[in-house]
Amino acid sequence: MIEERRLDSLIRKPIRTTPAEMKEAVRRPPTVKKSTPPDQTNAEQFYYSKQMQSKTAMVVVMHDGEQLEGVIEWYDRDCLKLNRTGAPNLLLFKHWIKYMHKADPE
Numbered sequence: 001m002i003e004e005r006r007l008d009s010l011i012r013k014p015i016r017t018t019p020a021e022m023k024e025a026v027r028r029p030p031t032v033k034k035s036t037p038p039d040q041t042n043a044e045q046f047y048y049s050k051q052m053q054s055k056t057a058m059v060v061v062m063h064d065g066e067q068l069e070g071v072i073e074w075y076d077r078d079c080l081k082l083n084r085t086g087a088p089n090l091l092l093f094k095h096w097i098k099y100m101h102k103a104d105p106e
Contacts, residue, residue: 048075057103058082062096069103 051058052072060068060082070084082090 048072048080051102058100059103060092060100061098062092063098068092 050056052074055071057069058072060070062068068082068084068090070082070087070090073081073083073089075081078095079091079093082092084090
C-alpha cells in the first residue's frame, strides 16, 4: 500500500484545462480597448455660434485670394451665409473658403 502511494506521487500527469475552466475563460469579458476619439469636437459649431451672436465683422478669404467682409448670419454643414453692408449677401460653400478672421476695427 505504501509502495502504491509512492508510485502515484511519482507519476506525473499532464496539466490541461478542464472543460469548466475553458467555459469560464470564454465567459470573461475581453480586455477594455481604448475608445477612438470622437469624429467631431463641435469647435466649429461653437466658433460660428459665438460670432453670430456677437455679430462680429469677419473677413473671409477664398482660395482664389478674394476677400469678403461681412457678418455670418447662419451656417450648415456645407455652406454659410455672409451678410454684407452695401453689397449683396452671399451664400459661400465652405470648401471654397481658405480661412477667415475677425475684421480689424476701423
